[in-house]
Amino acid sequence: MPRRAKRQLEMTLPPPRTWGGRRKGAGRKRSKSSGVSHLRRPALASRYPVLVTLKVRRELRTLRTKKRVQLMRRIFVVVCRGEGFRIVDWSIQGDHIHVTVEAVNAAALSRGMQGLSIRIARGLNKLCGRSGPVFVDRYHARILRSPREVRHARAYVLNNHNHHGADYGIRLSARPGDRLGVDSFSSWAWFDGWCELPPGDAVRAAREREGPPPVAPAQTWLMRVGWRRHGLVRIDEIPRPSR
8 A cells, every 4th residue: 555545544543532431330429318408508587487407316316305305495495595596486306306496697597506406415415425426417497488387387396296196106295195285395385376275284384384484485477476377276286297
């Protein structure tokens, strides 16, 4: 073959490939996360309450013991009236804590929840004789913008034990033998929106309120007045999670 034809043939050859293409199963594996998103939290206006959930690690087992609830109640007494931050309702479940709060803005909400989380973590670790993280992830927050949302959130927090009891096909209560009713592991005694309290629970509520309050009075219109447009809360309600 003449030299000129050979040179032309060499020039038409494609360059060597340096990447073999995408292969199934190759590359860094994506982590499966069921925790709270770490994206920047949305802005918060002071007129909107917030429903917050804190979930504890599995090794702590249940939070619903007398000593643990007494510890956390003392903490609520201390932090419920923080600067620009108020805890209005709370309940303690097996592996999580629900609170409805008011805050002047997102920064105040973050500071208030950080202070609450740190105090609970230190207290539980000391009580349990352990060290290390207590919470699974950072708190989950949902801004409540309508009277209906606030009504559902308050019923969900205070009757959350009814919700979990229904899920597992059992009736849960703070006292053995009780039917669905008020939960002693919550701020039920300071809630003034019950449809009707049995006489015995009304007496218990008055007795509970003799001590220092573990909640702060609501100041937003939605928490004080607005939510009542959709009816008071029955003690036997079984609230479902908000979507």
